[in-house]
Amino acid sequence: MADTNKLSAELRTEFGKGAARRIRANNKIPAVIYGHGTEPQHVTLPGHDVMLIIRKANAILDLDIAGKSQLALVKDVQKDPVRQIIEHLDLIVVRKGEKVTVDVPVHVEGEAAAGTTAAQDANTISLEAEATHIPERIIVSIEGLEAGTQILAGAVQLPEGATLVTDPEALVVNVTIPAVLDLGETEDGEEEQAEGDIVESDESADDAPRSDEGDN
Secondary structure, X not given: OOOEEEEEEEEOOOOOHHHHHHHHHOOEEEEEEEEOOEEEEEEEEEHHHHHHHOOOXXXXXXXEEOOEEXXXXXXXXXXXXXXXXXXXXXXXXXXXXXXXXXXEEEEEEOOOOOOOEEEEOOOEEEEEEEHHHOOOOEEEEOOOOOXXXXXXXXXXXXXXXXXXXXXXXXXXXXXXXXXXXXXXXXXHHHHHXXXXXXXXXXXXXXXXXXXXXXXX
């Protein structure tokens, strides 16, 4: 289940790229909170604590904003593409008991039957779940599954209280037999090479001087 993480958030009064750079230079992260028809709130969060929290998908933050508690779901994380530094967070206001739609990571465990291979087609599944009880991941077991088995989203076991949003017919895991490499071309190539060697030998024999020409 998703953890509720308490953080102290500071209201921002400065905006723009310059202000955001100064915030990050102080090991803090700029963020905006919106939703439920409220005016967007621009805040600053402690950088190190946020980095630890967002390692898990769909983290819920319990923010203390000027002495008032506010639950917020991490909706989007913007990172520098080169340095991978968190540049900004988008947070959505949530309430206890409220249901939200989220993409939850799929984790495949176990080993399929001998001689088969399992290909994971979907890395996430969309669910509707209570905001404070979002599953950290969905586990799909492939233990002992035979070739030809397909696990569809509708067959995945979901945590209690969660409902599927993804198309039930969406493929999640496909178990197949690996393709066997056809070595026929290699063998034909070896035969052609062998024939070439014979021809070359014949040509060499034609180029050799004949004994009757040497007698003249």
